[in-house]
Every structure is written in structure tokens, then in C-alpha cells.
Amino acid sequence: MIQVLRKRGVRLTLTATAGVVACALGFFAWQTFYPVQASDGWHVQVLHRDVAKAASLLPLADGSLLVSRELDDGLGSILKITPQGERVVVVDGLSKPDGMVAVEGGWVFSQEGGLAPVSVSRDGQITALFNGESVQGLWNDGDHLYAIEDRKGDGRLMRYDWQSGQVEVLRSALTETEGLTRCSGGQLLYTEKAAGKIRALNEGGEDPVVAEGLRNPTFLFCDQRGLWISEDSTHRARLLRIDADGKRHTVLSFLKAPQSIVPDGKGGYLLAEGGRDRVLHLSPPEQELDAHVASLDAQ
Structure with missing residues (x-):
């Protein structure tokens, strides 16, 4: 028994x-x-599939799209997708290529996979500008190129002078700083991923916190709708927007490791979803899109 x-x-x-x-x-x-969910009025659809570890996006004047594929150990690359859907690798042999930004006559890219140069591509020629350790975010204002390192306790925010070729370290001892952007007020913003904060660079001293209580904020982008923030989380990540009044809006939810967000030039946005190896297209509510088209016609 x-x-x-x-x-x-x-x-x-x-x-x-x-x-x-x-x-x-x-x-x-x-x-x-679980499918990605868009807030009321917004629409999301898959634009490109099978883009391994899609990270940074850079639309080109001819309608093509550059996408960095954030693979490590020399397996990373930058892919060009033409308007016809043709895919061409334009740079390979990279280690976690992450940030990309347009510059005069070309574009700049960084590598997050250890010690590597921040490089510029012009007319098919690649030139190293300066070295960094795990550089992720980039921002170009024409006179200077800003770059930030994603490290634990010893990251740096650097400024490269296009005329002199000199690099100045603006901040050091940073932890998991990833994204960079500048908003209409002129302030350069950067993320502290683990701390869930966004800070504004203050040339006079300590950088104030402009947003906190976030979940793994990574890429940033500013436009007339406000500050866009993607969360680099493996599950149930969000795309957030903070409007001019400081109110937070969840525009997309149930994302998997979203990365760069960029405008599509037609009033919508492109978003790299690295966790699902794809690029998404985000369309605003119809009334906002109609207003955007009207403003373009008036220009």
C-alpha cells in the first residue's frame, strides 16, 4: 500500500x-x-524580413535603405535594400555594426564589438576617422560628429571635429550609454540603458535627467511629434513617444529588441526590430498623415 x-x-x-x-x-x-500591437490610429506592417539582427537604418536619396546587421566577430555587415527589393552587401567583415548617420557626401557607421574605428563611407571608399571601444550611437550636426560608447563604467561621449580631425572626450565613466539624438531645443540627448534614463548634455557641468523610469531605452529620435524611444528588451518591448507636454505614449508594444527608428519621408517611420530580424513600417493616424502631405505641398 x-x-x-x-x-x-x-x-x-x-x-x-x-x-x-x-x-x-x-x-x-x-x-x-505574439504580434506587435499599435496604439489607436497607428498602423504597423512588416516591410523587410530576414534581415539578421537589424539595428541601424539610413534611408538614401535614391529610395534605397541601408541596414546594419549587428552580428559579432566579423560576421556583421551593412546591407543596401533598393526600392525594387534587391539586396546588396556594401560593407562586410564588421563586428556588431550599430550606429549609422548621414554626413556630407556619404554616411558614417560605428561598431559595438570592441575596439574598432568609427568610419565614413564616401563614393564606395571607407576611411577610418577615429577609434572607439564599443561605439554605438552617432549624431552629426555638420560641424561635429558625436559618438557614444556602450560600456560598463568606462564609456565615453566623444566629439569629432570635421575640420581639424581632432577628437574631444566630453564625458567619461559612463555606463551602458547607447543612443544619441538632438531635439529642436538644441540639446543633445543620450540614453543610460540599465538606469532607464535619458540625459541632456550640459556643456557647463552635470547632465540633467530629462526622462527616467524607462525600460532599457536605446535608440532615440526627435521630430515634430516629440521624442521617440525604442526599448532594447528581448520580450514585450515598446516604442514610446514623449510629446511636447511631457506625456508618454506607447505607440507600439510586444516588440522584440527594437532598435533604430527613422522617418520614411512620407510622414511615417521605419523601425528595425532586431529580435525578429526585420524592418517595420509605421504609419500615423490618417488625419496626421493628411496634415503632413498638406505641409509638403505648401513648401
Whole structure:
């Protein structure tokens, strides 16, 4: 009798354990495959699939799109997708290519995979500008190129002078600083991913916090709609927008490791979703899109 009870207890324990495992696997599968959700009025669709570890996006004047594929150990590359859908690798042999930004006559890219140069591509020729350690975010204002390192406790915010070729370290001892952007007020903003904060560069001293309580903020982008923030989280990440009044809006949810967001030139946006190896297209509410088209016609 005792042996029967013991066997029954073992069976119940195994059944319960199997149930817990099945529930856990189901939960993780749900997080992985649950479709991206857009807030009221916004629409999202997949523009490009099978773009491994899509990170930075850079639309070109001819309608093509540059996408950095953030693979490590020399397996990373920068891909050009033409308006016809043709894919051409324009730079390969990179280690976690991450930031990209347009500059006069070309574009600049960084590599997050250790010590590597920040480089400029012009007319098919690549030239190293300066070295950095795990450089991610880039921002170009025409006179200077800003670059920030994603390191733990020893990251730097640097400024490269296009005329002199000199590099100035503006901040040091930074931790997990990833994104850079400048808003209409003129302030350069950068993220502190682990701390969940966004700071504004203050040339006179300590950098004030302009937003906090965020979940792994990474890429930043500013436009007339406000400050856009993508969360570099593996599951249930969001694309957020902070408007001029400081109110936060969740525009997309259930993303997987979203990265760069850029305007599509037609009133919408492109978003790299690195966790699902794809590029998304985000369209605003119709009334906002109509207003954007009207403003373009008036110019």
C-alpha cells in the first residue's frame, strides 16, 4: 500500500512538473510570437524580413535603405535594400555594426564589438576617422560628429571635429550609454540603458535627467511629434513617444529588441526590430498623415 501511494505521489509530482514546464514554454512562445500591437490610429506592417539582427537604418536619396546587421566577430555587415527589393552587401567583415548617420557626401557607421574605428563611407571608399571601444550611437550636426560608447563604467561621449580631425572626450565613466539624438531645443540627448534614463548634455557641468523610469531605452529620435524611444528588451518591448507636454505614449508594444527608428519621408517611420530580424513600417493616424502631405505641398 505504501509503495502504491509513493508511486502515485511520484506520478503526481511528475505531472505537476510537466505542467509547469509546459506553461513556462507556452508563456515564452507567446511572448516570442505574439504580434506587435499599435496604439489607436497607428498602423504597423512588416516591410523587410530576414534581415539578421537589424539595428541601424539610413534611408538614401535614391529610395534605397541601408541596414546594419549587428552580428559579432566579423560576421556583421551593412546591407543596401533598393526600392525594387534587391539586396546588396556594401560593407562586410564588421563586428556588431550599430550606429549609422548621414554626413556630407556619404554616411558614417560605428561598431559595438570592441575596439574598432568609427568610419565614413564616401563614393564606395571607407576611411577610418577615429577609434572607439564599443561605439554605438552617432549624431552629426555638420560641424561635429558625436559618438557614444556602450560600456560598463568606462564609456565615453566623444566629439569629432570635421575640420581639424581632432577628437574631444566630453564625458567619461559612463555606463551602458547607447543612443544619441538632438531635439529642436538644441540639446543633445543620450540614453543610460540599465538606469532607464535619458540625459541632456550640459556643456557647463552635470547632465540633467530629462526622462527616467524607462525600460532599457536605446535608440532615440526627435521630430515634430516629440521624442521617440525604442526599448532594447528581448520580450514585450515598446516604442514610446514623449510629446511636447511631457506625456508618454506607447505607440507600439510586444516588440522584440527594437532598435533604430527613422522617418520614411512620407510622414511615417521605419523601425528595425532586431529580435525578429526585420524592418517595420509605421504609419500615423490618417488625419496626421493628411496634415503632413498638406505641409509638403505648401513648401
